[in-house]
Amino acid sequence: MTELIQIHNQNPQPRLISQVVAQIRRGALIAYPTDSGYALGCLIGDKNAIERIRFIRDLDKKHNFTLVCRDLSELATYAKVENTVFRLVKNNTPGPYTFILRATSEVPNRLKHSKKKTIGIRVPETPITQALLEDLGEPLMSTSLILPQQEDGEVLEPYEIYELLNGRVDVVIDGGYCGHEPTTVVDLTSGYPEIMRHGAGDVSVFE
Numbered sequence: 001m002t003e004l005i006q007i008h009n010q011n012p013q014p015r016l017i018s019q020v021v022a023q024i025r026r027g028a029l030i031a032y033p034t035d036s037g038y039a040l041g042c043l044i045g046d047k048n049a050i051e052r053i054r055f056i057r058d059l060d061k062k063h064n065f066t067l068v069c070r071d072l073s074e075l076a077t078y079a080k081v082e083n084t085v086f087r088l089v090k091n092n093t094p095g096p097y098t099f100i101l102r103a104t105s106e107v108p109n110r111l112k113h114s115k116k117k118t119i120g121i122r123v124p125e126t127p128i129t130q131a132l133l134e135d136l137g138e139p140l141m142s143t144s145l146i147l148p149q150q151e152d153g154e155v156l157e158p159y160e161i162y163e164l165l166n167g168r169v170d171v172v173i174d175g176g177y178c179g180h181e182p183t184t185v186v187d188l189t190s191g192y193p194e195i196m197r198h199g200a201g202d203v204s205v206f207e
Helices: 014-025 047-057 070-077 083-091 127-136 158-165
Strands: 004-007 028-033 035-044 066-068 097-103 118-122 140-144 172-176 182-189 194-197
Touching: 014 028, 014 127, 028 118, 028 158, 035 047, 047 097, 047 140, 066 127, 070 083, 070 118, 070 127, 127 140, 158 172
Parallel strands: 004 172, 028 172, 066 118, 097 182
Antiparallel strands: 028 035, 035 140, 066 140, 097 118, 182 194
16 A cells, blocks of 8 residues: 655655655655656665566666765766766756766666666755655665656646555655656766756756
8 A cells, every 4th residue: 555645845844754764765665756746766776666666667678767866975976977077967956957877886787778887867956855865865766757658748746646656656755746847868978968858957058
């Protein structure tokens, strides 16, 4: 049975945040709000939860998963970045951007792109997400909550997410409306920005 937890989107209640984080540490798969719509998240090394995400979203092995980080202090642990790339990422975080970078050996192979060995890195500015990451003390393995049956441009409200995923995820955080566009995805593996998906945020700096 899926638990629906209402958390204030500007002043997250610490007790509720700790409750969710305790479940994540026990292997829970959660649906949670970000600054560009809702996402699915779990522990980095949780193979079972990752396979559940693949099943829910009908993802193939080429999908780039994302590590959602509190800030850039963990960037060098999980991604290989040169100084120019780091400056570009730093200047645009936190924000609704996912940066595709070459993954380090710290990233489990099952999370990397099967051929390119890349990983997405993102630092959102949503208070709920930041509170979860602060309490967890490590990045969340994450992907946008876009369901196979979802129509282009369709925005799912928290109660709809709960109804659609009841029994398939462990927790749905109701943080209210949090935007309708997915992140803008920027590939930085070649040393210069290449926009892979236009979404939320100003993309002019990458063009």
